[in-house]
Amino acid sequence: MSVLVYAENAGGLFKKATFEAITYAFDIAGGTPVTAVAIGPASNEELQALGQFGAARVLHIADSSFQNFDARVYARIISDAAAQVNATKVVLANTYSGKSLAPRVAVRLKAGLVPAAVDLPAANGIKRTVYSNKGFADTIAKTSVQVISLTTNAYKVEGGKPNAVVEVFSASVSAADYKIRTIEVKKVTGKIPLTEAEVVVSGGRGLKGPENWHLIENLAETLGAATACSKPVSDMHWRTHDEHVGQTGITIKPNLYIAVGISGAIQHLAGVSGSKVIVAINTDKEAPFFKIADYGIVGDAFEVLPQLNNAIKALKAAN
Numbered sequence: 187m188s189v190l191v192y193a194e195n196a197g198g199l200f201k202k203a204t205f206e207a208i209t210y211a212f213d214i215a216g217g218t219p220v221t222a223v224a225i226g227p228a229s230n231e232e233l234q235a236l237g238q239f240g241a242a243r244v245l246h247i248a249d250s251s252f253q254n255f256d257a258r259v260y261a262r263i264i265s266d267a268a269a270q271v272n273a274t275k276v277v278l279a280n281t282y283s284g285k286s287l288a289p290r291v292a293v294r295l296k297a298g299l300v301p302a303a304v305d306l307p308a309a310n311g312i313k314r315t316v317y318s319n320k321g322f323a324d325t326i327a328k329t330s331v332q333v334i335s336l337t338t339n340a341y342k343v344e345g346g347k348p349n350a351v352v353e354v355f356s357a358s359v360s361a362a363d364y365k366i367r368t369i370e371v372k373k374v375t376g377k378i379p380l381t382e383a384e385v386v387v388s389g390g391r392g393l394k395g396p397e398n399w400h401l402i403e404n405l406a407e408t409l410g411a412a413t414a415c416s417k418p419v420s421d422m423h424w425r426t427h428d429e430h431v432g433q434t435g436i437t438i439k440p441n442l443y444i445a446v447g448i449s450g451a452i453q454h455l456a457g458v459s460g461s462k463v464i465v466a467i468n469t470d471k472e473a474p475f476f477k478i479a480d481y482g483i484v485g486d487a488f489e490v491l492p493q494l495n496n497a498i499k500a501l502k503a504a505n
């Protein structure tokens with residue numbers, strides 16, 4: 187078996203989702219060396235460090251003309267790398283870019299696709315999420331080559347292996363193949379990326395207005411958490427759209443999701459129900475969120491949040 191993994195990076199830095207994907211690739215490779223492919227400028231140190239998670243070799247396209255993501259161009263590069271190493275399995279993280287790359291790579295390689303995997307292949311297939319995280323399916327791809335995209339935050343990260351050997355890679359694409367040109371990228375800075383956060387504090391319409399968001403932010407700061415919101419909150423411009431979670435927003439799977447003043451509509455739950463532990467805070471004891479929450483506080487957010495924040499701060503100070 188030959189396994190190729192796409193090592194996604196942002197500005198030359200590799201994400202936790204990439205380390206999960208490489209660990210997963212290593213675990214399915216059954217001892218055969220795993221090759222990673224990385225696109226765009228990145229330091230040699232960063233590339234070599236991918237070995238610690240299980241990539242023996244990293245094929246690297248350093249050309250800065252490939253810095254900006256383009257699904258068509260990136261899919262060609264990954265497919266070229268897969269062909270070069272005769273990959274029978276191609277692993278990607280099921281991130282925003284991974285979701286658009288995996289089907290394209292599968293088409294190019296005439297491979298079966300298993301999207302949103304959450305576990306290693308087993309006799310009855312690969313377990314994956316379906317119906318917006320409301321269920322699981324075991325899927326078998328019968329093709330000789332398979333593309334697997336791994337749900338983020340669903341698989342362990344395991345380091346401690348030797349550094350990778352980095353090799354320059356050139357694919358059959360050039361900058362001229364870009365059909366869409368990115369003029370400017372404005373990044374949200376100073377925030378914990380939602381998709382990578384272990385803890386998320388999220389606010390809904392129950393917060394009454396943007397002027398009250400310090401309550402969410404204060405608790406998030408104490409917990410080292412990212413902040414999120416329901417769709418109406420971002421639609422009303424109380425918060426920016428990059429915080430909107432749910433069916434039409436970002437799907438997250440943190441270890442802890444604290445939903446404050448959010449009713450728990452099915453479209454919201456679609457993006458957060460994969461969280462490991464859910465806490466709901468709501469004045470309405472009949473709020474649907476309480477049906478799926480592990481812990482519920484029936485109470486006014488304006489009273490509960492400051493008390494909760496102070497209690498956690500006191501607990502932290504005491505330890």
Ligand SMILES: Cc1cc2nc3c(=O)[nH]c(=O)nc-3n(C[C@H](O)[C@H](O)[C@H](O)COP(=O)(O)OP(=O)(O)OC[C@H]3O[C@@H](n4cnc5c(N)ncnc54)[C@H](O)[C@@H]3O)c2cc1C
Pocket residue numbers: 389390391392393415416417418419430431432433434435446447448449450451452453454457467468469470473485486487488
């Ligand atoms: C096609 C489609 C896609 C959608 N996609 C999404 C999506 O991706 N994400 C999403 O979030 N929604 C989505 N929605 C909207 C969704 O159906 C709900 O309307 C939305 O999630 C409700 O947001 P909310 O819970 O913040 O507001 P509300 O439903 O108004 O709930 C506010 C909650 O706050 C509680 N509350 C009020 N005051 C307090 C207080 N002082 N303290 C504590 N609790 C209080 C109330 O009891 C209530 O439960 C979508 C809808 C459609 C039709």
